[in-house]
Amino acid sequence: MTDSYTFELDENVDRTPVRFKNRYGIEIAADLYVPKNATGKRPTLAVSGPFGAVKEQSAGLYANEYARRGYVALAFDPSFTGESGGDVRDVASPDIYTEDFSAAVDFLGLQDIVDRERIGVQAICGLSGMALTATAADSRIKAVATASMYDMSRSMSRGYKDSYTPEQRQKVVDYLSRQRWIDAENGTFARGSHEVPFDADGNPAPIDRVLPETLPEGADPITSSFFDYYRTERGYHPRSINSNTVWTATTPMAFFAFPTVSNIDMLAPRPALLVAGADAHSRYYSEDVQALAPDNVELVIVPDADHVDLYDRKDRIPFDKLDEFFTKNLA
Incomplete structure (x- = not known):
């Protein structure tokens, strides 16, 4: 761990702390990962999750890997958590968390290095339901991928x-x-x-x-x-x-009052890629979402991987497959 990050920054990536506000006026804290010496307009990803984690953990690890592969990537703390604003602390809202993804797209679309027509979302674990919900409601998001998906509304209420x-x-x-x-x-x-x-x-x-x-x-x-x-x-x-x-x-x-993933039919024509470990206790969340929208939701099952392996085990996270998915759908 270096400087409170749980992973090493790639030598070919620059990381810059940034701040922006969502439409509720809450300041969101994030790290912007950019390939060194990058030029032109780049495909870009907003990255968050898991539920209760911070940007210095797996979200940053994913963003760092994507930037190493040529993307601009923004790892952010959801409202009320980490370094982001919002009072009371450590409270969660399916509505505001969904909004945070769109606010990240707002911010990214103002950056000179970002191609507004090539913005996607990557979510991990408990932010995945909110990422799918945001993509269904915000057509500026052109593609969405999840890893070890949890539907937090379903988990808490059922x-x-x-x-x-x-x-x-x-x-x-x-x-x-x-x-x-x-x-x-x-x-x-x-x-x-x-x-x-x-x-x-x-x-x-x-x-x-x-x-x-x-x-x-x-x-x-x-x-x-x-x-x-x-x-x-x-x-x-x-x-x-x-x-x-x-x-x-x-x-x-x-989360009892406002279920996420209820408008999955609005996701199309935007594609989704759901990645789950073969041994993950949460695997059924991804399988059930894929069954609801099989025409535009692809499911990848990773052998010999549990739920948490997809947080940081780079030998098990299928980054080549994720890169292929975003390269195709952010073209």
Whole structure:
């Protein structure tokens, strides 16, 4: 790790911190990656994700690799997180997060080195649903790719593999609703897990960290893989929610109210490439989206890769395939 980045900047890439505002007036912090000595108008990508991560982690790694391959790439922190603006901190909104992608396109389209007609989006993990939603609503985005896609609205409101019963869903809604009274009375915002587990009695039992400070013996494989990235030198960052803390407790309410990926039929004619690990617990999200729009959504399954491998394992991330996809569709 150098200067709080979890990866080495390529010697043929320049990185510049930049700032711009979304249409809600929130200042977005980003890093602009440009090939050294680049000239002319370049194909360009806005990059963000995972949910609860920061631009110095996998988003920056992807942007760095794309710039090495000749793209202009912008890795940004979504509103309320990392170095971006927005108060309260560490709250998420499917609407505002979707807007952040379009705001990134606003910014990129004003740069002399960017070809406005060749702008795409790359999202990782939990920002993928918002990236697909943004692309369906913003025709300036000509192509979108995702890696280890999570649909955060579906995850929060329905549980893993839609495992919440109707009764459990209502219990989560009741918990979130009561929490709003508590926050209003206290004049502050409590913290709690964005994906709400249940206790032995069948009641919501939110936890106070995304990941434990230390990995317990016998931890399940999913927790272990996330821990290995966010809580170790491999991917730890002091501003990452996933590395250190947890979201505001009422964050899931907006994701119950506003499902992402619901307008996938509006994506065409813009193409999408979804990349998922063969062993990823999240693989079904990509498969289900591809099934909804098979004519313009391509699915690539990476052998011997789990969900987190596609954050930073460059020997498993299919960058050649991603490059081929964007070269063709940002022509």
